[in-house]
Structures are given as C-alpha cells and as structure tokens.
Amino acid sequence: MTALGNLAVRVPFVPTARRIAEEMVRFAKLKGNETVYDLGAGDGRILIATKRLHPHVRAIGWEFVPTVWLLGKLRIWWSGQDVSLRLGNALSQDVRDADCIFLYLFPEAMALLETKCDRELKPGTKVLSYVFRFPNHQPFAQQEVPWMGKTRKLWLYEW
Numbered sequence: 001m002t003a004l005g006n007l008a009v010r011v012p013f014v015p016t017a018r019r020i021a022e023e024m025v026r027f028a029k030l031k032g033n034e035t036v037y038d039l040g041a042g043d044g045r046i047l048i049a050t051k052r053l054h055p056h057v058r059a060i061g062w063e064f065v066p067t068v069w070l071l072g073k074l075r076i077w078w079s080g081q082d083v084s085l086r087l088g089n090a091l092s093q094d095v096r097d098a099d100c101i102f103l104y105l106f107p108e109a110m111a112l113l114e115t116k117c118d119r120e121l122k123p124g125t126k127v128l129s130y131v132f133r134f135p136n137h138q139p140f141a142q143q144e145v146p147w148m149g150k151t152r153k154l155w156l157y158e159w
C-alpha cells in the first residue's frame with residue numbers, strides 16, 4: 001500500500017451527527033449551483049443534507065472502505081437524493097472542479113489534503129472542515145456547534 005493509502009486508513013468511519021451536517025451546509029453559504037465534494041464521505045450524509053437544502057448542486061463523495069461505501073449507496077438510494085458516491089481514495093482524485101469541499105478527516109490526512117488543495121483548487125473554492133484544521137492555512141471563519149454537552153468547531157477556508 002502507498003504512503004497515502006496507509007495514512008488514509010487511519011481515519012475511521014465516525015459519521016457526523018445529522019444536525020451538525022445540516023449546520024455545516026448552512027455555514028458553507030452555498031449559492032445553490034456549485035460542485036460540492038465530501039472527501040471521505042462515509043455514508044454520504046453531508047451530501048444528502050446538501051442536496052436537501054440545495055437541490056441543484058452537483059454532489060460527489062469519495063469513500064474508500066467498500067462496506068461504508070455500500071452503506072452510503074443504500075442511504076443515498078433511500079434518501080432519493082441525486083448524490084454520486086464513488087469508491088476510491090479521495091487523495092488520488094482530481095477535484096479541480098470543486099466549488100466547495102466538506103471534510104471530516106484526522107490531522108495527518110488534513111496535512112496531505114492541504115498540499116493537494118494547494119495544487120488543485122481554483123481561487124475562491126470553499127473548504128469546510130469539521131473539528132480538524134489545516135496545519136498551514138488560516139480559516140476565514142469558524143463556528144462552534146454544540147456536541148454532547150461540549151462544543152466542536154467548524155472551520156471554513158477559502159482557497
């Protein structure tokens with residue numbers, strides 16, 4: 001397995017609570033016609049929430065654990081939303097057409113993704129990360145969300 005693959009394996013499937021997923025979509029302040037990715041999409045719930053709030057966005061997720069991907073395909077089918085959930089390593093995909101990217105990954109993966117974003121993203125692309133920050137870029141906005149009696153942060157970046 002490649003170094004990228006090894007690092008990516010260390011991020012387990014920990015789904016974002018539905019309420020927080022909706023909060024993330026609202027915080028991204030989408031116009032409604034963007035191309036939106038979730039890199040490490042899990043069961044696709046953030047993209048499903050995105051499509052419910054903004055039916056005309058193009059929603060694409062990458063998930064590399066086949067069982068989680070399959071669960072996501074079922075969840076998307078059940079939701080009736082037009083979300084493309086693809087099986088593969090998000091770190092190897094071309095995301096140059098992204099207008100907005102959602103992330104809930106762990107610090108090592110964030111560092112790898114930051115390099116990828118620097119290489120590929122067009123100016124103005126929004127990147128919204130739940131909990132974990134990029135090591136070098138500064139967020140231009142942040143928001144606290146309540147979680148089990150504490151708070152967690154949403155970090156909004158603009159490339």
Ligand SMILES: C[S@@+](CC[C@H](N)C(=O)[O-])C[C@H]1O[C@@H](n2cnc3c(N)ncnc32)[C@H](O)[C@@H]1O
Nearest residue numbers: 008011013014015016040041042063064089090
């Ligand atoms: C913390 S979970 C978040 C899932 C979803 N984004 C959410 O917020 O509910 C991270 C997911 O990313 C997947 N993942 C981690 N690294 C990945 C990679 N390089 N490519 C694709 N999926 C990855 C894991 O299998 C896991 O399902």
